[in-house]
Amino acid sequence: MTENKSPEKIAIMFNEISGVYDKVNHLATLNIDKKWRRGIIEMIKQDGIQKDKIFDVASGTGDQTVELLRLDPQEILSCDISEGMLEIQRRKIKSERVKIINEDFMNIELKNYFDIITVSFGFRNFKNQEGAFTKMHSLLKPGGSLFVLEIFRTEGISSRLSNLYFGKVLSKFGNKISASNYAYNYLYSSVSGYYSLDEFVNIGKGLGFRPVKVKNNFLKIVNTICFRKHER
Numbered sequence: 001m002t003e004n005k006s007p008e009k010i011a012i013m014f015n016e017i018s019g020v021y022d023k024v025n026h027l028a029t030l031n032i033d034k035k036w037r038r039g040i041i042e043m044i045k046q047d048g049i050q051k052d053k054i055f056d057v058a059s060g061t062g063d064q065t066v067e068l069l070r071l072d073p074q075e076i077l078s079c080d081i082s083e084g085m086l087e088i089q090r091r092k093i094k095s096e097r098v099k100i101i102n103e104d105f106m107n108i109e110l111k112n113y114f115d116i117i118t119v120s121f122g123f124r125n126f127k128n129q130e131g132a133f134t135k136m137h138s139l140l141k142p143g144g145s146l147f148v149l150e151i152f153r154t155e156g157i158s159s160r161l162s163n164l165y166f167g168k169v170l171s172k173f174g175n176k177i178s179a180s181n182y183a184y185n186y187l188y189s190s191v192s193g194y195y196s197l198d199e200f201v202n203i204g205k206g207l208g209f210r211p212v213k214v215k216n217n218f219l220k221i222v223n224t225i226c227f228r229k230h231e232r
């Protein structure tokens with residue numbers, strides 16, 4: 001992980017591409033990203049877990065937050081460092097149950113507060129990966145659940161496909177549509193230089209989480225992991 005992932009730089013980049021972020025996402029995944037986000041909601045329903053207080057970390061333009069509202073929770077905290085991304089989210093979400101804040105999630109001080117935390121395509125962008133796990137652990141109630149939807153580094157044929165797609169196809173057309181000369185190159189390097197799924201799960205395990213479910217959404221490249229914070 002060699003890129004500069006300072007929150008300030010990440011916020012500038014997402015502010016620049018916020019206007020086309022949804023469009024590129026849906027085009028790049030042929031709309032399947034919607035199914036992956038909805039998959040988190042299905043996992044939550046199947047598990048029958050507590051869902052009163054939810055924190056959508058790095059919520060961006062709010063597509064995961066919109067899905068979370070379907071759970072009919074008491075409250076959702078939706079937080080992102082990019083005001084540009086949140087501007088789009090505010091147009092989509094009018095519910096009084098959702099509090100949208102422009103903040104680095106590392107600054108949120110609500111210990112043992114949330115039943116559920118979700119992070120969709122956000123974890124890879126955090127500067128301090130272990131610190132992020134530790135922070136989320138402190139924010140969750142004992143027995144609370146962390147759902148991570150993310151793109152991971154892979155090996156073999158999946159890796160070749162991933163490199164071809166993110167490195168050659170998406171970096172070109174993403175940069176072109178967004179008029180950015182680096183955002184979608186960053187996407188490629190942030191994936192190819194990221195953890196494998198196993199490495200990521202092991203880091204979570206070492207920091208007080210139990211992996212309870214792993215869902216391979218696409219060629220083991222895109223996965224959803226449900227971690228549970230140990231009961232006291």
Ligand SMILES: C[S@@+](CC[C@H](N)C(=O)[O-])C[C@H]1O[C@@H](n2cnc3c(N)ncnc32)[C@H](O)[C@@H]1O
Pocket residue numbers: 007010011014057058059060061062063064079080081082085103104105106119120121122125126
């Ligand atoms: C790829 S987008 C994902 C947005 C959204 N969750 C989704 O599913 O489309 C990653 C988001 O992470 C946000 N982000 C990165 N670091 C953050 C931090 N430390 N605190 C809050 N948001 C952060 C970025 O601003 C960006 O909006």
